[in-house]
Amino acid sequence: MTRIGFDVGGTKIAVGAISEDYQIIARRQIPFPTGRPYKEVARVMADLAKELTDRIDSIGIGMPGEIDNKKGLVIRAHNVQFYEVPFKDEMKNYFPDIPIHIENDANAAAFAELKLGSFKNCKTAVLLTIGTGIGGGLILDGKLFNGGMNHGVEIGHMRLDSRGPLCSCGNRGCVEALCSGSWIIREGKKAVIEYPKSMIYTRTQGNIDRVDAKLVIDCAKEEDPVAVDIFNRYIDNLSSAIASITALLDPEVIALGGGVSRAGEFLLEPLRELVRQKSFFKYPYKIVAAELGNDAGIIGSALLGEFKKEADE
Numbered sequence: 001m002t003r004i005g006f007d008v009g010g011t012k013i014a015v016g017a018i019s020e021d022y023q024i025i026a027r028r029q030i031p032f033p034t035g036r037p038y039k040e041v042a043r044v045m046a047d048l049a050k051e052l053t054d055r056i057d058s059i060g061i062g063m064p065g066e067i068d069n070k071k072g073l074v075i076r077a078h079n080v081q082f083y084e085v086p087f088k089d090e091m092k093n094y095f096p097d098i099p100i101h102i103e104n105d106a107n108a109a110a111f112a113e114l115k116l117g118s119f120k121n122c123k124t125a126v127l128l129t130i131g132t133g134i135g136g137g138l139i140l141d142g143k144l145f146n147g148g149m150n151h152g153v154e155i156g157h158m159r160l161d162s163r164g165p166l167c168s169c170g171n172r173g174c175v176e177a178l179c180s181g182s183w184i185i186r187e188g189k190k191a192v193i194e195y196p197k198s199m200i201y202t203r204t205q206g207n208i209d210r211v212d213a214k215l216v217i218d219c220a221k222e223e224d225p226v227a228v229d230i231f232n233r234y235i236d237n238l239s240s241a242i243a244s245i246t247a248l249l250d251p252e253v254i255a256l257g258g259g260v261s262r263a264g265e266f267l268l269e270p271l272r273e274l275v276r277q278k279s280f281f282k283y284p285y286k287i288v289a290a291e292l293g294n295d296a297g298i299i300g301s302a303l304l305g306e307f308k309k310e311a312d313e
């Protein structure tokens with residue numbers, strides 16, 4: 001049994017072949033063919049899958065954005081510029097006899113955590129993938145939940161501050177606008193301009209293009225006051241978002257994935273304490289780093305390709 005999983009993003013297409021025991025046995029990654037029509041992207045992806053293995057039993061595709069996983073439609077995916085695209089049907093042209101499933105990428109990652117990672121044996125769990133934006137995946141009653149109307153679960157676009165910074169979705173003060181890696185970068189860039197004595201300035205030699213989230217977090221670890229201030233404000237934002245989630249769902253586990261989660265306990269420890277303070281329920285919520293890391297997208301898509309087989313046919 002060989003399942004293929006795609007993790008498609010605005011900058012890359014990653015694909016892996018997954019063995020019977022859920023190991024990635026072959027993988028490839030190419031830059032996303034930006035600006036090309038979806039039919040061409042589908043052809044490139046079909047070729048990639050065929051290069052990986054000559055036996056394919058199922059295909060799963062994870063993509064950022066609003067996905068109708070029942071109809072196999074990409075409704076809105078800004079990062080890849082797909083709007084109302086029947087992507088599953090297009091892939092079916094290349095693999096007419098193989099089950100294909102398409103899913104929001106954070107949903108796919110949450111599904112991987114449920115089957116193999118930090119959500120194993122959980123009934124209620126929330127995944128936040130924190131990178132350039134924020135993706136959210138929700139496990140309810142032991143199953144992946146894609147919203148009551150199947151529109152999705154957009155934790156990144158819950159609103160924290162109606163007068164807050166503009167979000168990629170056009171609204172203001174969304175969780176994504178205040179808790180993503182992009183927020184840390186923006187504050188780091190401001191610091192380079194406003195605080196030439198800060199470590200962020202020294203490390204980047206005053207060049208704002210060199211600021212990334214890891215650099216700011218590293219400077220905070222080394223107790224640079226400017227970076228510590230950014231990091232504290234970041235944890236304040238993120239803990240507010242998570243406290244709201246606990247009020248709504250009272251989840252068993254909250255896992256953080258994506259680049260920012262690599263800060264590990266340096267982030268998680270103060271975050272747990274602030275969430276406890278801000279939550280309605282005063283329990284020490286289990287807030288952990290997602291276990292499957294960058295492979296969650298590939299593995300989750302591949303598993304969905306298999307597990308959703310019946311629903312698809």
Ligand SMILES: [Zn+2]
Pocket residue numbers: 156157167168169170171174175176177
């Ligand atoms: Zn938003």
